[in-house]
Amino acid sequence: MIQTKRENETATLMNEVALGDHIRQRTARIAVIGQGYVGLPLAVALARAGFRATGLDTDPDRVNNLNAGLPHTPDVTGEELLEVRQQGRYAATGDLAVLADSDIVVICVPTPLRKSKDPDISFILAAASAVATHFRSGQMVILESTTYPGTTEEILLPLFATRGARVGENLFLAFSPERIDPANRVYKLQDIPKIVGGVTPACTRLAGLFYRQIVNRIIEVSSPKVAELAKLYENVFRNVNIALANELAIMCRQLRVNTREVIEAAATKPFGFLPFYPGPGTGGHCIPVDPNYLAWKMRLNGYEARFIRLADEINRSMPAYVVDLIAEALNQRSAAPVPQRGPCPYPRRGI
Ligand SMILES: NC(=O)c1ccc[n+]([C@@H]2O[C@H](COP(=O)([O-])OP(=O)(O)OC[C@H]3O[C@@H](n4cnc5c(N)ncnc54)[C@H](O)[C@@H]3O)[C@@H](O)[C@H]2O)c1
DSSP: OHHHHHHHHHHHHHHHHHHHHHHHTTOOEEEEEOOSTTHHHHHHHHHHTTOEEEEEOSOHHHHHHHHTTOOSSTTSOHHHHHHHHHTTOEEEEOOGGGGTTOSEEEEOOOOOBOTTSOBOOHHHHHHHHHHHHTOOTTEEEEEOSOOOTTHIIIIIHHHHHTTTOOBTTTEEEEEOOOOOOTTOSSSOGGGSOEEEEESSHHHHHHHHHHHHTTOSOEEEOSOHHHHHHHHHHHHHHHHHHHHHHHHHHHHHHHHTOOHHHHHHHHTTSSSSOOOOOOOSSOSSSSTTTTHHHHHHHHHHTTOOOHHHHHHHHHHHHHHHHHHHHHHHHHHHHOSSOOOOOSOOSSOOSOO
16 A cells, blocks of 8 residues: 555656656647637747647637638737747647647637626536547646636546546646736736646646746646636726726716816825726626626625626626717707617716
């Protein structure tokens, strides 16, 4: 029994050392599943750092375009893509067979909402099941898609366990949220600190070592759940503060005060305040979606996430509110009245 435990420990250490060496020497072969706004910049950054990266995608048009050197995101230029293609360091494919040849697999697939506003993790399930089917001993799998706390350990881990994987021994599994802001010229992939939470300390160490090759600062946390929740908290923080700014705008209109003037005056405080601005949209497709992942998980735990619900309600009412303001303004200037929309839940005194 003691012998078996010792043998296991030795095998585990050898797996960790072997993959660590592959990462340091940049000989590790990498597959990035999902070549969208998140997966493509990641695969290209890895290729530019000297790794051989394959971008897996289920969309054949996307695969063909990428192989022809035609990126779809502002974060990768055509020149960068062609360069890594010509160096043989990047290729896109729809062929899952590449998974068995990969030392590291990173999953960057979409995480939308169902009509009921419940999480739709079907893309994660499809991608992770494919990786588990092709699992081989010594691989590292990292989930980057934004998702509810518990996904890595409750959903991914069992898929691999049924294939004979022993986490921290012959499988290294971690969650590392992507925080990219597409088209942001100041903060690019390498400038945004990467949070890493592995299922075991060895998983965290290896995932941290991996991202250190392309990102300047790594923050190792104690579990995948902490990393999953940290990402959601960032987006909840933005959604709630945008909702607060929207409500401030509604109140300013009633008080006949200029909203921007108020926010900009408050923002002169050198600490303890962060300015957010009102408007009809929340600026991106993640912010209105992701908080619902946390609210859903909390409902399963019998807890109603009130800030998330209220922020969602206020932000979703803003497009109609702004349309009403525009209609009102047009009516004031024109003889022919513009029809008003249906009832607005907030007092119509302008933004
Ligand atoms: N876009 C952002 O600014 C941003 C920022 C941070 C985090 N995220 C999160 O990252 C994840 C990915 O977002 P995105 O914006 O890159 O999505 P995207 O829609 O731009 O790209 C997703 C890609 O995955 C492919 N895909 C779907 N299922 C697949 C499968 N089973 N196998 C292979 N490919 C598959 C799609 O064809 C598509 O090309 C989401 O969870 C999102 O919330 C996005």
